[in-house]
Amino acid sequence: MVSNGTEASCSRRSVLAAVGTGIAGGVAGCLDSSASVSVLAAGSLAQTVEHHVGPAFESETDTAVHGEYYGSNALLRMVEDRMKTPDVVVSADATLLRDRLYDEYVSGDVEFATNVLGICYAPSTELGERLDAGEPWYEPVRDADDGAVAITEPDLDPLGYRALLAFELAERKHGLDGFRDTVGEAVYREPEEPQLLAGVAAGNRAAAISYRNMAVDHDLPFRSFPPAYNFADPAYADDYATVSFVTDDGYEVVGRPIVYNAAIPDDADNPDAAESLVSFLATSPSLLETAGLSVPEPYPQTAGAEPGVDL
Template sequence: MVLYLKILHAGALRMPITKCVKLLKKLHGDVQVDLESYGSRACAKQVREGKVVDILALADPVLFDELLVPEYVDRYYIFGNDQIVLSYDEFSRGSSEINEQNWMDILLREDVAFGRSDENMDPCGYRTLMVWQLAERYYKRPGLFDSLNKKCTDDKIYPKSYDLGTDILEGKLDYAFQYLCVANQFRLKYITLPEKINLSNPAHADYYQQVSVVLKGKTPRDQVVITGAPVEFAVAIPKNAANQEVARIFLDLMLSKRGQQVLENCGLIPY
């Protein structure tokens, strides 16, 4: 008997989810799995609009509280931590001189193109805006946020952060703000930002809370304020999942020691 599982996940989680699916098939035999990925906010909105999936994995636990609990999801599980990095490759303009102290000056050069994801579709997008706000404070550079925001025009804003890596490799972008795990998946070079900027360390949670981003809410007229917090990923089984039993097997596997090892191998810090 063939078992079925439909997974909707953040684009940034493509490799971890794929690796966990391979482990599932190795342990439980014939399982047919359908994977679909978008920005996390787009994923959550699809579930709100009636999309039926068995597993929902998002790049920010806040989205479950904001959009899905308790109507569509009873409970979610936070399973990993990451950070925002500035990724690039050897052909990126300015790559021979960029570092932790001068990255913003390189990005603001007229000939340099950098991108981010859309804050209303993808948590990496609003986290990037938070990183810019924190950088303005950390480096004591008044106006830095506005300068970066103005330079990163609409054509450099992507539906999901995963797509940024492809365009760096194709030369369409020189730099992009991404999760470390995604930069590693594309084997990109990256600048590690200070912990007070990169949203990586729960010990700095209070510091991160100084910044926020206003997003579109549940309806076109609504707005929601997202406050800075450490980068975390979460997973759940929606209430309307068609294959609850298989979903539970996958979730338990993902949260097990073997699953955590898979996540760690993909560059996440498992919880």
């Protein structure tokens, strides 16, 4: 899971002990009550941060969380181009963050959660009715009208390129000749990840390829893809790695398990609050799971030399 030759280290227990020190030692008492921390995060975490992590962190520390949310590839480009200078960066693809930001912008990160890829749908539509009737997901998706199914824009967002990679793996597994190309051309590509499920929730779009937590956010039905292509099972990592996608700026993405990670830029305006927020993410598994994410062993775990984490 760790690129650039960096090995993730520290067990779940030791990381919790290390990063938990700040909170257990009374973070609220050492941060200014007027303080805030700026977060540039993956769009799939918009509701998680706004309705779960942010309020809980502010209650714990008297520090407000100000978030902006984009596809991870897009937001990492913003950091590279100095268009955004957040205190904390959160990516839905840990390797992508390391490839783009290590050395020049950040010195380490904390992996804190995973997710599951699948299809979220409107039950009142024909596609939804067929899914509820037990049909394999790919049959109604293949039959759907152009634009009835949405993915996020693959050049901007890991969710988008994971959807295309899942189509290719499903094509191989189920013998669906031409499925990736046919469906990949027919889907609507949403450029704003936080808006992916708006059309589904309104009944204007039949379905979207999404993460489980996003379906939880919108209280919509969700069917997880099989482990062979839901990018949630490390046991399938070698199979995931047999498919790839090249973004418009030439970055080649190889299929890999979904891992969220957080990093603190070296030039963060409020590094103390940033360290506290990353610690909070790493020590709040129940909060993240309530939001629809997964926090299995060995998370949290660290890579590099993240500030505030004693490796």
